[in-house]
Amino acid sequence: MTDRGTYLYAVTRAPAVTPDVAALDNGTIRLVEHRDLVAVVSGVDLADYGEQGLRTHLEDIRWLERVARGHDAVVAAVAASGPVAPFRLATVFFDDVRMRARLDECYPALLRALERVEGRMEWSVKAVVPQVGEGGDVAADSPPPQLSGADYLARKRDAKQQREAAADRGAALGDTLHQTLSSTVVASRRLPAQDVRLTGHKGTMVLNAAYLVDNEAAQAFTDLVAELRSQNPEAVVEAHGPWPPYSFATLDDP
Amino acid sequence: MTEPVASSSGSGRAPAYGGASARPEPANLADILERVLDKGVIIAGDIRVNLLDIELLTIKIRLLIVSVDKAMEMGIDWWQHDPMLTSGEQGLAEENKRLRERVEALESGD
Numbered sequence: 001m002t003d004r005g006t007y008l009y010a011v012t013r014a015p016a017v018t019p020d021v022a023a024l025d026n027g028t029i030r031l032v033e034h035r036d037l038v039a040v041v042s043g044v045d046l047a048d049y050g051e052q053g054l055r056t057h058l059e060d061i062r063w064l065e066r067v068a069r070g071h072d073a074v075v076a077a078v079a080a081s082g083p084v085a086p087f088r089l090a091t092v093f094f095d096d097v098r099m100r101a102r103l104d105e106c107y108p109a110l111l112r113a114l115e116r117v118e119g120r121m122e123w124s125v126k127a128v129v130p131q132v133g134e135g136g137d138v139a140a141d142s143p144p145p146q147l148s149g150a151d152y153l154a155r156k157r158d159a160k161q162q163r164e165a166a167a168d169r170g171a172a173l174g175d176t177l178h179q180t181l182s183s184t185v186v187a188s189r190r191l192p193a194q195d196v197r198l199t200g201h202k203g204t205m206v207l208n209a210a211y212l213v214d215n216e217a218a219q220a221f222t223d224l225v226a227e228l229r230s231q232n233p234e235a236v237v238e239a240h241g242p243w244p245p246y247s248f249a250t251l252d253d254p
Numbered sequence: 255m256t257e258p259v260a261s262s263s264g265s266g267r268a269p270a271y272g273g274a275s276a277r278p279e280p281a282n283l284a285d286i287l288e289r290v291l292d293k294g295v296i297i298a299g300d301i302r303v304n305l306l307d308i309e310l311l312t313i314k315i316r317l318l319i320v321s322v323d324k325a326m327e328m329g330i331d332w333w334q335h336d337p338m339l340t341s342g343e344q345g346l347a348e349e350n351k352r353l354r355e356r357v358e359a360l361e362s363g364d
Binding site for chain 2: 005
């Protein structure tokens with residue numbers, strides 16, 4: 001019989017309902033009450049979820065994907081019935097007693113986090129503008145015979161200025177979009193741009209942000225994003241959500 | 255209870271609240287990893303693992319986990335230099351190159 005540990009997905013406020021969702025590692029979701037909080041946990045095999053096991057498994061993208069999606073599914077299920085403070089992946093304790101002791105240490109901060117996100121969900125908005133070309137028809141090598149050296153350099157300089165102007169416009173657009181959206185929501189957090197070469201977008205990501213939106217205001221929020229998208233046809237502006245409030249249910253007060 | 259709301263782009267998650275509507279399609283893995291690896295409540299469990307230190311075989315996924323800024327903070331900046339070297343090794347390579355150049359200069363009698 002291998003050692004079992006307690007895997008912590010999220011914390012919510014009492015009273016809570018056990019979510020009907022699959023647990024990681026073929027376990028069973030259960031609730032652990034601690035004062036006014038309820039921890040949502042399941043048992044995991046420490047051979048896989050202990051230090052050595054995790055170090056090995058986290059190198060396997062298929063394992064990581066399965067566990068990340070499984071973790072998020074539990075968090076989302078908890079969010080369906082109350083305020084939730086999602087935990088980061090792989091928060092594992094040797095047993096429930098040790099987990100409750102740790103939760104007790106940050107008890108007031110956890111309560112504050114839950115208050116902050118109650119009745120609200122997180123929406124992600126990204127905006128991508130197309131990349132301005134590398135000076136279009138100017139050859140990288142020697143200038144074409146009909147162009148003088150001076151003309152060639154002038155073209156290169158103009159192309160560079162165009163790129164810089166486009167970058168400035170893109171950054172300004174990102175700022176404007178963020179200001180507009182932020183003014184309508186409870187809280188917002190601007191995130192670093194994702195590498196667009198990896199996300200599959202072509203261009204420059206000028207906005208990557210998370211917005212904390214009241215549930216009743218969600219439709220208005222997505223309508224606003226749609227309106228901003230139609231106002232800026234050169235940009236791809238997308239909202240994704242709702243997410244549980246990963247970016248806002250944090251222990252540090254914003 | 256509010257009405258379920260789909261994301262305006264037409265893709266992404268279904269509402270996590272209010273009812274049993276199935277998700278239209280799985281969320282983008284990059285977006286999930288961005289959240290579960292780097293956001294949420296972070297407290298020290300009994301199992302210590304540095305999630306940002308994952309040496310995944312697929313470089314692509316590594317850069318999905320951290321932003322480029324954060325990767326550079328961690329010393330991952332191979333796209334700026336030799337793709338085979340970390341920035342620590344890059345520093346060593348540059349030093350070696352400088353020393354070799356210096357030796358050549360000395361040997362040629364400067």
